[in-house]
Amino acid sequence: MAIDSLFKVLPREAKDGTTGSVAISFDGKALRVPQGVSVAAALLAAGVERFRTTPLSGAARAPYCMMGVCFECLVEIDGVANRQSCLVPVAEGMTVRSQFGMRELNASVALTGGVRDED
Secondary structure, eight states, X not given: XXXXXXXXXXXXXXXXXXXXEEEEEETTXXXXXXXXXXXXXXXXXXXXXXXXXXXXXXOEXXXXXXXXXXXXXXXXXXXXXXXXXXXXXXXXXXXXEOBOSSOOOOHHHHHTTTXXXXX
């Protein structure tokens, strides 16, 4: 069932007085989105309804808090997984992909409490 997005993008003026957009891709689909907004806001405005899936049931998830607290908006951005899309501004040419299942955890960082052993 197709529905219209509940999110409407308001025009934003850049410092030079223009309103603009940038080209990004999401799961291989080319999108033009407003410049100066977060990846999450841009994807929601473009009608994206699923950003990631849960590890256990595979249920779809999308942004909830839009301020970096809930981690529901995790996506892969330019090859880097586990990015909070609500905290990352869109950039020209950005490649965004849905994240499926569990986040990857760097075991060496987890075991040392976030301190990396630089050999």
